[in-house]
Amino acid sequence: MGKAMIHREGAVMILGGGIAGIQAALDMTDLGYYVYLVEKSPAVGGVMAQLDKTFPTNDCSL
Amino acid sequence: MSDNEFSPKILGFLCNWCCYAAADAAGVSRFQYPPNMRTIRVMCTGRVDPSFILKGFLEGADAIFTGG
């Protein structure tokens, strides 16, 4: 992207990269907007990434 | 490879979404398993026509694995 500050119109900032944040980011992208997904920790995924299986079907969560 | 020991040749059909993904995950976790299988990726095991399995046996497979 380079050093230059790119002015993006129609952008949204999503604070928090857990399941809600990621889903919102994907949806906003599909709706045609530029998304900044801002996450505190080094990787997105939130708590869901820590889960092994999910209720009630015990599907894998990753 | 010792000649006495039976080392089967396995042909595997893996579903892209589950079994193939699981095989990748096994790799990420460095699970070790015997190197006897040769895999073919399909988008779904629904794609596996019975003739593929017969063909596999005809081509000399000792076993066929389908995972999906």
Added chain:
Amino acid sequence: MITNADFLALEGEAGDYTAKLNIRPRYIDADACTACGLCTQYCPKHHSDSYNEGLSITRPIHIDYAQAVPATYYIDPSSCMFLQHDTCQICVPVCQSHAINFSQKPEARDLKIGAVILSPGFGKIAESTLEKFSYGKHPDVVTAYEYERMTTASGPFLGEIKCFSDGRHPKSMAFIQCVGSRDLGCDNGYCSSVCCMYAIKEALVTKEHDPEVDITIYYMDIRTQGKDFDAARERAENIGIKFVRAKVADVTPWDNHLKLTYSTLDGQHKFDAHDMVVLSVGLESPKDAQKIADITKIDLNKYDFCKTGTFTPLETSKKGIVVAGAFQGPKDIPESATQASGAAALAAVTLKKQRGKGTVLKEYPEELSVTDEDEVRIGVFVCHCGINISSVVDCPDVANEAGGMENVAYYTENLYSCSQDAQEQIKQTIIDKKLNRVVIAACSPRTHEPLFQETLKDAGLNRNLFEMVNIRDQCSWVHANEPEEATQKSKDLVRMAVHKAAHIQPLPEQTVPVTPKALVLGAGVAGMTAALSLADQGFPSIIVEKGDKVGGQMLNLKNTLNGESIAAHLKSLTTKVEKANNIEVMLNSELVETAGFVGNFSSVIATGKTKKKKETTYDHGVVVVATGGHEYRPKMYELGKSKKVCTQQELETKLEGRAKNRAPNSIVMIQCAGSRGDDLGYCSKVCCNHAMKNVLKIKEINPDSQVIVLYRDIRTYGFAEDAYLEARKKGVIFIPYEVDRKPVVSSKGTKVQVDFFDSIMQEDVSMTPDLVALSVGLVPNSTDELSKLLKLPVTANKFFLEAHVKLRPIEMAVEGVYVCGLAHGPKPIDETIVQAQAAAAKAAMPLVNGKVKVDPIVSTVDQEDCIGCGICTSLCPYGAITMVKIEKKRKAFTIAASCKACGICAAHCPTFAISMGGFTNEQLISQIEAFGNKKEKVEA
């Protein structure tokens, strides 16, 4: 995506915000890091692994988990020897791709944005709350998060469950519910809504590991109110997991066991010993909730969650800032995902004018034509992946072998095929050597195929002229100790791929234009909200309503639990729908026919009664199903027979009236009337809240009224727990009943008698109240016809079944069809509104795009070979194959946009007339033949 970043400030207003961020350094160049993991192996310092809840040790330089995104390692400065003490730096020369860069500095960044979605998640219960359960004092008391990691096969113990105290396998386990929830002691009066589910899940997983383990769940109410969740509870009970209704006072170490002291409903104190205790800890507001509120100037509720209204469940107090996920209130994954989509719809409305301006379009060179006549020229690239592959597999040997194969025009090796320079090199090679098929032996196509296909496109090749061989994840990594066999396997796999590649044909990138209109079925709160959201995003819709007025189930309700007027909201909603110039409402109408696929539906709508029926044809791109539901009237408890027995809905209407005796002195309410095992197998989610609402109203009108609520589990999940507490404070008596000892209602003349067993006093009670109110369940309005018409699957309870209960809760299996409201499952009004907004977001996606992209891996029918038997049509799970008449003969035809590439049709076609793009019979057969090829060699 900006990770490792702190949110510092927000200036401006809706549509024109500036956010200030501080991006902390990773000390690793993300573009160069290949996630090989060598650095972690060499790093000498230990670091507590927070991903595994501190249960294992990692290194300061690490990645949280293999599938992390971005797949870039990072250095935790808190324990790095160099960053703390200026020593070490072992990692720097170890890294073969020179990705480690200690000179990285924090970076300040300003973002110009129009809207903000807050999804910071939730916080964890303070350890001080857990102390009374001996957490921290005894190693065998663990939180449910820790336990989750312990049971995980890829976790620190590879899924083996052991007591920390002495390494034995626990034979007796206890789950304690409501730790840090429904607990005024730690100021968390609310219910965390998810712990019952995860406790049952973890208990079931434990039983899978070891069926002999004795598991007891200590609970106040089991709140499995979600769609089909009760079934999991029953499953747990059936395999022997015990549920004990009790409040656990404390847990004390007792030899190497743990002693639980608890009191049961009848006032008895009991003790029990267990090997391991799992605390079902609740969800708290995120740690930085107050900070976020200060920065964004939004209001928080009294528990520090984001404050929202029942009718505006995703809107914060500030315009242009919306909320999603657990920050709005404790909730599970599907609800978070739904809220996220709903929030996206709201943010999209704020940004409507700028749609598409932020997206960047990439240009590609014109595609070279590759036909059957062209000589097949395959290029094989074998990746070393640093040492990930080459330390096990003899890559030069594999490449040489490939070089000798038929049709291979070029072969080489790369250190990292995925690196920027290798990509450039591959691209140049394709052009220079006139390659028309590319085989790359490297990692998994699931992660890297798109990247390489991009390279092909850059070189002017159709992206499908590509085949990937997985010699890392499924070879070198899993056969680390057998280099010879691994090399042989790699050769075989490459040969199979080369043979397949020879038969690959370019596949056209198809797109189908979209009719940018929606069809909304049902004019209740769900349908109207969805249509309005679509209208706000600029898409017209028609709402088809069976009844003669709009409103649906809202017409039967007066107020929300928080006291907001439902009638007022209905009025404002109706006015907005009427005023919107791109929404048309068709009353007394029904959908009678729908044809087509996502983006191109055509429907016939019939209006009026049978004789004067008028039919209208409407073309649209998407369908939102919001057909709603209604109160179920069970034939039990004298309902309909005695004038003194009514439903909660009828009671609500009565309480809103002016009748003097509308809140009589003695009222008995019976929860789960006809639900959870009687006529309806499920929990209707709303009835407990409905009862609380009426109870509080009664107490407001007539504080002296004696109200007794007979229940099985009170399910006032989330913040509704406050209402439950208030009802108790106001003297309402709550008595649980067992399913095999249900209350009995009988009418004698004008009187009504209720007999029940008082489980608190342990005695039979008989009384003649002035009124009996039944909390009856909700059933969907008929879904039979619609499910046939649109090929939509329904659950056993006749609700529509979503595409994926966790991750795609709004979409249906048929693309372009979305579901919301009671048609999906019983739910309160705020959740219905969220779902409707989410459905609007999902439905808008194909409409925004203007065209639907079709993945080229779809089935195609050879019309000449097709005999029109129709087997494929009946088998296709996605309704993607139809029968058409071509020259008076029945022929199968694939609707490319609906096809999911499963290949069932191709596998079942008796004449092999159907083939799958990228996975043709020819390709797969040659792959199998190549597999056999090797066998001959081995035998020779």
